[in-house]
Amino acid sequence: MTGFAARARALAFMRHAALVLIATALVLPVYWILMSSLRPADQIFRHAGTFGLETLVPMQLTFENFRFIFSGTFPRALFNSMFIGVATVTLGVFVNSMAGFAFAVFEFPFKRALFAVVLLSFMMPFESIVIPLYTLMRGLGWTDTYAALILPEVAGGLVIFLFRQFFAGIPKEIYEAAVIDGANWWQIYWRMTMPLSGPTIATASLMLFIHQWDAFFWPLVAASREELAVVQVAIARNMTLEQANWGALFASASSAVLVAMVPFLFLQRYYIRVVATQADR
Amino acid sequence: MNARWWVPFAFLAPALVGLAIFRFAPIVIAAVGSLFGTTLRGESVFLGLRNYTELFADPSFWSTVSTTLIFNLIINPFQVVCAMGLALLVERPTRFVHIFRASFLLPMTVSIALTSIIWAIMLDPTLGPVNGFLRWAGLPAQRFFRSPDQALGTLILVATWKGAGYWMVFLLAGLLSIPKDLYESAAIDGATGWQRFWRLTLPLMRRPLAFVLVADTAANFLLFAPVYIITNGGPNGATQLLMFEAYQAAFAHLNHGRSLAISTIILAIILAIAVVELRLFRPAEGSA
Amino acid sequence: MNDLARRRLLQGGLAAGALAAVRPSALAQQTTTLKVVWMGWPDNQVLPLMAEFEKRNPTIKLSVERMPFSQLFQALEVRLNARSGDPDIFIVDSPLTASYAARGHLMELDSLIDNNRFSAGGLAAARFNGKLYSAPFGSSMQVLYYNKAMFKAAGIEPPAPEPAKRWTWEQVVEAGRKLAKPAENIWGFTFEQQERPYQLLPLGQSLGGKALSDDGLKATGFIDGPAFVEAFTFMQKMYTEWKISPPGQFDPALTPELFGSGKCAMLLGGTFVYDTLKSKFPNLDFGVAPHPYFAKGKPVTPTGAWHFGVNPRSTQKAATAQFVRDMLSDDMNVTWFKLRPYVPTVKAVWQREAALFNTDLWRIAQSELDSTALPRPATPGFREYEDILRVTLRDLQAGGNVAQALTGAAQKMDRELAKYK
Numbered sequence: 001m002t003g004f005a006a007r008a009r010a011l012a013f014m015r016h017a018a019l020v021l022i023a024t025a026l027v028l029p030v031y032w033i034l035m036s037s038l039r040p041a042d043q044i045f046r047h048a049g050t051f052g053l054e055t056l057v058p059m060q061l062t063f064e065n066f067r068f069i070f071s072g073t074f075p076r077a078l079f080n081s082m083f084i085g086v087a088t089v090t091l092g093v094f095v096n097s098m099a100g101f102a103f104a105v106f107e108f109p110f111k112r113a114l115f116a117v118v119l120l121s122f123m124m125p126f127e128s129i130v131i132p133l134y135t136l137m138r139g140l141g142w143t144d145t146y147a148a149l150i151l152p153e154v155a156g157g158l159v160i161f162l163f164r165q166f167f168a169g170i171p172k173e174i175y176e177a178a179v180i181d182g183a184n185w186w187q188i189y190w191r192m193t194m195p196l197s198g199p200t201i202a203t204a205s206l207m208l209f210i211h212q213w214d215a216f217f218w219p220l221v222a223a224s225r226e227e228l229a230v231v232q233v234a235i236a237r238n239m240t241l242e243q244a245n246w247g248a249l250f251a252s253a254s255s256a257v258l259v260a261m262v263p264f265l266f267l268q269r270y271y272i273r274v275v276a277t278q279a280d281r
Numbered sequence: 282m283n284a285r286w287w288v289p290f291a292f293l294a295p296a297l298v299g300l301a302i303f304r305f306a307p308i309v310i311a312a313v314g315s316l317f318g319t320t321l322r323g324e325s326v327f328l329g330l331r332n333y334t335e336l337f338a339d340p341s342f343w344s345t346v347s348t349t350l351i352f353n354l355i356i357n358p359f360q361v362v363c364a365m366g367l368a369l370l371v372e373r374p375t376r377f378v379h380i381f382r383a384s385f386l387l388p389m390t391v392s393i394a395l396t397s398i399i400w401a402i403m404l405d406p407t408l409g410p411v412n413g414f415l416r417w418a419g420l421p422a423q424r425f426f427r428s429p430d431q432a433l434g435t436l437i438l439v440a441t442w443k444g445a446g447y448w449m450v451f452l453l454a455g456l457l458s459i460p461k462d463l464y465e466s467a468a469i470d471g472a473t474g475w476q477r478f479w480r481l482t483l484p485l486m487r488r489p490l491a492f493v494l495v496a497d498t499a500a501n502f503l504l505f506a507p508v509y510i511i512t513n514g515g516p517n518g519a520t521q522l523l524m525f526e527a528y529q530a531a532f533a534h535l536n537h538g539r540s541l542a543i544s545t546i547i548l549a550i551i552l553a554i555a556v557v558e559l560r561l562f563r564p565a566e567g568s569a
Numbered sequence: 570m571n572d573l574a575r576r577r578l579l580q581g582g583l584a585a586g587a588l589a590a591v592r593p594s595a596l597a598q599q600t601t602t603l604k605v606v607w608m609g610w611p612d613n614q615v616l617p618l619m620a621e622f623e624k625r626n627p628t629i630k631l632s633v634e635r636m637p638f639s640q641l642f643q644a645l646e647v648r649l650n651a652r653s654g655d656p657d658i659f660i661v662d663s664p665l666t667a668s669y670a671a672r673g674h675l676m677e678l679d680s681l682i683d684n685n686r687f688s689a690g691g692l693a694a695a696r697f698n699g700k701l702y703s704a705p706f707g708s709s710m711q712v713l714y715y716n717k718a719m720f721k722a723a724g725i726e727p728p729a730p731e732p733a734k735r736w737t738w739e740q741v742v743e744a745g746r747k748l749a750k751p752a753e754n755i756w757g758f759t760f761e762q763q764e765r766p767y768q769l770l771p772l773g774q775s776l777g778g779k780a781l782s783d784d785g786l787k788a789t790g791f792i793d794g795p796a797f798v799e800a801f802t803f804m805q806k807m808y809t810e811w812k813i814s815p816p817g818q819f820d821p822a823l824t825p826e827l828f829g830s831g832k833c834a835m836l837l838g839g840t841f842v843y844d845t846l847k848s849k850f851p852n853l854d855f856g857v858a859p860h861p862y863f864a865k866g867k868p869v870t871p872t873g874a875w876h877f878g879v880n881p882r883s884t885q886k887a888a889t890a891q892f893v894r895d896m897l898s899d900d901m902n903v904t905w906f907k908l909r910p911y912v913p914t915v916k917a918v919w920q921r922e923a924a925l926f927n928t929d930l931w932r933i934a935q936s937e938l939d940s941t942a943l944p945r946p947a948t949p950g951f952r953e954y955e956d957i958l959r960v961t962l963r964d965l966q967a968g969g970n971v972a973q974a975l976t977g978a979a980q981k982m983d984r985e986l987a988k989y990k
Contacts, residue, residue, distance in 0.1 A: 023384035051417035099296035106289035121304035128544035129307035155299025236637035237609035244822030427817030533956035
């Protein structure tokens with residue numbers, strides 16, 4: 001029995017060590033961004049080439065960088081990206097889950113071909129389709145509008161694929177029973193399947209939100225005037241050829257990270273709930 | 282499942298219309314565009330397969346293809362294994378697990394462009410804190426992205442830093458949906474942890490794993506920002522990936538036909554590999 | 570005078586109209602909106618400039634998109650590819666004038682620009698096939714910055730600010746070798762832009778090399794000629810043999826940080842670095858000296874910067890013309906200089922702000938502009954040329970045969986330039 005207990009303890013220790021090491025590696029660069037944003041301009045790189053306490057812990061703190069960016073057009077960019085992200089998620093969860101449901105549950109002509117189209121949609125380099133897309137935006141009159149930034153990103157092949165994988169895992173008998181009970185397909189989708197799909201909806205929301213939060217090139221091409229500029233464009237503006245405002249860059253990057261953490265924390269709490277209910281079983 | 286004929290199409294319609302207009306149509310236009318060239322004044326000239334034959338005759342193209350294939354052969358399984366490892370580490374509700382989980386998710390909040398900028402600085406041979414640490418520890422400073430031998434490996438690690446947490450989310454969802462009593466009965470039957478993983482967990486994870494593998498394959502073949510921002514395809518072509526070559530053809534060499542040809546080739550490669558991956562992970566019942 | 574009178578009349582008329590409570594819709598009919606794609610310079614530098622223009626021209630509204638440098642060219646290419654009237658005005662990196670003009674993306678501006686008001690270099694950078702296609706909004710110049718404290722500690726006499734006493738590259742290397750301690754991460758010299766042709770072509774040009782044929786379509790025999798082979802071999806040794814330069818510093822925003830935090834004794838950089846150093850590193854004791862040259866050659870300095878151009882398909886002919894005239898006017902150019910100090914191309918700025926220019930830095934800059942400045946080669950294929958050369962210059966840092974690398978690059982360039990024949 002001792003051997004077993006010792007082995008279990010060793011495994012637990014290794015598990016904790018791995019968790020700590022990995023967490024540190026993943027957090028360190030983000031910590032560096034946050035910390036640099038609080039440093040005065042001449043301190044940001046001064047202690048980087050050598051290693052000491054100063055490298056990790058700033059001795060002088062300043063909020064000047066944050067004051068600078070929040071007195072400019074950056075808050076607007078934060079708002080824009082938030083709005084675009086939330087709108088895309090709201091529309092996207094419906095549109096994509098419905099399609100995933102169709103692929104998972106029904107048989108219909110051209111199903112394979114249509115699914116191939118779905119897969120294809122995320123396999124083409126964006127740079128090659130940006131020109132036809134832009135021309136399309138011009139034709140629709142959507143350039144310089146939120147529509148150009150939201151609507152093309154609502155339907156996503158990857159998200160459809162995600163929902164389809166999940167829905168296909170629900171046993172057929174459950175659907176059959178519902179049909180026998182006289183439910184129509186919309187009711188089955190809306191009242192039965194979707195409520196079961198919590199984690200998948202959360203994951204899909206995350207994917208859509210991240211995709212929009214990280215968006216850079218398409219918003220630049222389609223709609224980048226001041227009122228519509230997204231957060232990544234605003235962050236990137238801090239680097240020009242002749243100068244870089246590193247402090248402002250890190251401050252805006254930190255702000256973007258902190259704001260993006262909000263949906264993540266929601267997702268976290270959701271997972272905790274799911275895990276808690278699982279553990280009870 | 283039986284239903285009136287129009288029901289599945291009703292569910293599909295909004296997404297398919299969106300995909301058709303905003304993705305499929307531009308993709309077809311791009312693929313067709315690879316058969317053309319453009320004059321200085323913007324007129325299209327039909328070239329047939331000339332863009333492709335010129336590519337295939339160019340030795341640097343093939344070297345790019347091999348670099349890309351090597352890159353993907355390493356990074357795809359590596360990222361999936363890492364994601365699986367992370368998911369397993371935070372699956373059980375032990376103390377502080379939500380803090381660890383949050384830390385795994387943190388790289389997702391940083392865009393790939395910003396990730397590239399930050400890691401370029403962190404791994405800078407002169408100003409980077411990583412080399413600062415190595416020097417302090419008495420180890421030799423490394424060139425990382427500036428070394429032809431280390432650049433590709435460093436690229437893999439940086440891309441994994443960003444992606445591991447992201448892919449972990451999908452696998453974690455899959456792990457959490459496996460009923461715990463299955464594990465209990467397996468434990469009662471005398472299965473070891475390792476056996477439980479191979480015989481029980483993995484087969485039940487077929488669908489999430491298929492998803493992650495296909496999606497990750499596409500993402501890695503399309504990886505662009507770190508190459509553009511940090512290495513510019515170098516040093517000495519060590520990180521010259523197909524995606525970057527397509528980009529260079531369009532925006533640096535102003536040869537759109539060539540760029541579209543490379544993009545179409547990338548699409549074909551990803552699709553081919555995805556089909557193989559889906560086959561490999563098809564659930565035994567064939568109900569996928 | 571005519572313009573001023575007309576503008577005053579317009580403003581007076583509008584004021585009268587406002588006083589008479591003109592219906593808002595009638596007033597709105599007179600406003601046109603210009604879509605401007607501008608560089609992603611900071612809020613506090615661009616917005617006041619645009620506001621000033623709008624104040625002078627109440628009937629013209631500017632819808633400005635400030636695109637970050639990292640993807641500016643690419644986004645512009647997508648926009649211009651659509652061959653529509655959008656944008657009306659866009660920022661043009663001066664050596665790309667020929668590229669845009671050859672592809673029909675720029676409107677001729679000869680009728681709007683009075684040549685006498687501009688520096689010869691500024692005009693040269695704006696010309697393609699003998700006509701002006703971009704508006705010379707600003708230029709640039711490079712000087713040698715050095716760390717006085719490090720020089721004193723090493724007992725080396727620093728370079729003098731007079732162009733007549735200009736240092737040679739050989740002198741730079743000699744001093745650099747005494748100042749550099751690579752093992753301790755202390756360096757002797759660095760270029761601001763370690764990979765860009767803008768920064769490095771002057772080395773070969775100093776030895777008499779020509780970067781490209783006169784018609785701008787042939788690279789073989791020019792960029793891979795003996796002058797550039799020798800110059801770039803010399804450059805390579807700074808990284809490989811003499812070890813006075815930190816290799817792999819390809820971010821031009823980081824090299825001034827190296828210099829400013831005392832990790833590098835000399836920096837060859839633009840006039841902008843001066844402001845960066847003064848504002849970020851106020852305790853740094855540094856001096857400026859002229860751009861080095863090869864002892865057996867002649868001094869050559871890089872120049873050229875951001876122009877802007879008019880989309881020939883723009884539907885707002887009058888408004889764009891007004892934009893060109895106003896932005897190039899003495900007043901607005903002074904405003905621009907005070908917001909973001911590019912080397913002026915408008916001659917009047919030098920005279921009007923004579924007090925500002927009475928420093929070592931600006932005296933050197935003005936002298937170089939008059940005698941040694943050489944803009945980048947004029948070719949419609951500049952984007953291709955620059956991109957191929959960048960990759961080559963990067964790779965040379967690690968070692969390797971310079972002649973072979975340059976010949977390979979020249980062949981690639983010729984292949985890409987062929988489409989402009």
